Amino acid sequence: MKLLLAALRLLPPETAHEVTLCALRCGIAPILPPLTESILQTHVFGLDFFNPVGIAAGFDKNAAVPVPLLRWGFGFVEAGTVTPRAQPGNPKPRLFRIPSARAVINRLGFNNEGLESYVARLQKLGSNPIRNRGIVGANVGKNKDSVDAIADYVTGVKAVSPHVDYVVVNISSPNTPGLRGLQNKKELAALLMEVQKARRDLKLPKLPPLLVKIAPDLDDQALADIAETVMAAAVDGLILGNTTVARPAGLPENLAKETGGLSGKPLFEPSNEILKKMYRLLGGKMPIIGVGGISSAEDAYKKIRCGASLVQLYTALIYEGPALVMKINEGLAELLRRDGFNRIQDAVGVDA
Ligand SMILES: Cc1cc2nc3c(=O)[nH]c(=O)nc-3n(C[C@H](O)[C@H](O)[C@H](O)COP(=O)(O)O)c2cc1C
Numbered sequence: 001m002k003l004l005l006a007a008l009r010l011l012p013p014e015t016a017h018e019v020t021l022c023a024l025r026c027g028i029a030p031i032l033p034p035l036t037e038s039i040l041q042t043h044v045f046g047l048d049f050f051n052p053v054g055i056a057a058g059f060d061k062n063a064a065v066p067v068p069l070l071r072w073g074f075g076f077v078e079a080g081t082v083t084p085r086a087q088p089g090n091p092k093p094r095l096f097r098i099p100s101a102r103a104v105i106n107r108l109g110f111n112n113e114g115l116e117s118y119v120a121r122l123q124k125l126g127s128n129p130i131r132n133r134g135i136v137g138a139n140v141g142k143n144k145d146s147v148d149a150i151a152d153y154v155t156g157v158k159a160v161s162p163h164v165d166y167v168v169v170n171i172s173s174p175n176t177p178g179l180r181g182l183q184n185k186k187e188l189a190a191l192l193m194e195v196q197k198a199r200r201d202l203k204l205p206k207l208p209p210l211l212v213k214i215a216p217d218l219d220d221q222a223l224a225d226i227a228e229t230v231m232a233a234a235v236d237g238l239i240l241g242n243t244t245v246a247r248p249a250g251l252p253e254n255l256a257k258e259t260g261g262l263s264g265k266p267l268f269e270p271s272n273e274i275l276k277k278m279y280r281l282l283g284g285k286m287p288i289i290g291v292g293g294i295s296s297a298e299d300a301y302k303k304i305r306c307g308a309s310l311v312q313l314y315t316a317l318i319y320e321g322p323a324l325v326m327k328i329n330e331g332l333a334e335l336l337r338r339d340g341f342n343r344i345q346d347a348v349g350v351d352a
Contacts, residue, residue, distance in 0.1 A: 001321055016318075032325070042343065054311070055076075055077050055317070058106075073329060076136070081110050084142075085115075094108050102295060107259050138160035141173065141179070157199060172241060173242060184225075284307075289311065291313065
């Protein structure tokens with residue numbers, strides 16, 4: 001596995017990602033045995049998770065490999081971000097590894113194949129028995145050239161809702177101009193009102209929970225506004241958060257100057273601070289998925305203690321490979337037991 005990872009790192013980062021996706025699609029990527037630790041099983045937003053560790057949006061943008069990713073031991077997979085129409089994203093190069101900081105900068109710009117093929121793949125997934133082993137969510141966004149952002153989200157939410165376990169409205173990518181503006185109180189309230197109306201109009205026997213994914217670069221006022229707005233809109237949960245536009249000290253200068261969102265280790269501490277604040281603002285009443293810089297069981301445990309009911313990761317997978325998923329789950333079970341917790345829910349927010 002170590003050799004494989006080293007070989008992948010010799011390739012340009014986007015090529016390495018394409019090779020990985022191809023291996024997953026063709027069934028030549030490793031399959032890891034499922035972990036069935038009852039202490040890791042958890043119930044959030046009305047869904048049952050085999051474990052609380054998910055793969056964050058961006059890895060499987062086109063919903064091409066959710067089942068192979070569940071076979072790596074993830075408790076849940078978030079496919080997307082998908083936009084109504086296919087779009088190529090920003091010009092290359094647009095993805096940069098920063099190995100010395102265990103970080104990545106990306107300015108991909110929602111490159112994806114669009115809703116039609118995404119939904120067709122999810123539809124097929126519906127009958128796959130492996131779904132019994134894990135949760136699949138859909139993360140939706142807007143096209144770069146769209147003139148009506150709300151209409152794009154409504155289109156996405158309507159199309160994916162019948163086929164997934166949860167839906168995420170992503171308003172926090174730094175690489176689509178104007179997208180983060182949707183986090184402002186008035187814009188967010190208008191967006192969520194339309195999305196909720198569209199969901200009700202679907203008249204599904206069971207609506208998948210609705211989550212909102214926000215940025216880690218928000219000040220206290222913005223966090224308070226978002227907390228108030230998502231509660232008023234009866235959203236089911238938050239994902240905190242996306243990549244950061246900040247450039248903490250210690251990054252190599254030539255890479256720090258690249259435009260885009262920074263993810264990985266340097267995001268860990270700052271995103272924990274925001275997570276604690278948001279947990280306090282929500283009074284523990286709305287579950288949060290904690291994302292940002294997780295690369296070990298200790299990190300995942302810390303996110304939970306800061307207020308996350310579930311966690312996700314992406315960047316650490318680039319550096320550590322799929323064995324990390326099992327390692328985090330095993331370590332997390334041990335840490336929970338060490339501190340006398342019988343279930344994850346009891347550890348959520350104890351440090352907040
Ligand atoms: C290459 C790359 C692409 C990403 N694409 C998306 C995306 O399409 N939608 C999204 O909501 N987040 C996207 N993200 C953000 C991740 O989902 C996650 O929020 C962020 O990377 C922080 O987690 P990490 O430090 O574990 O990577 C992307 C991240 C990376 C590194």
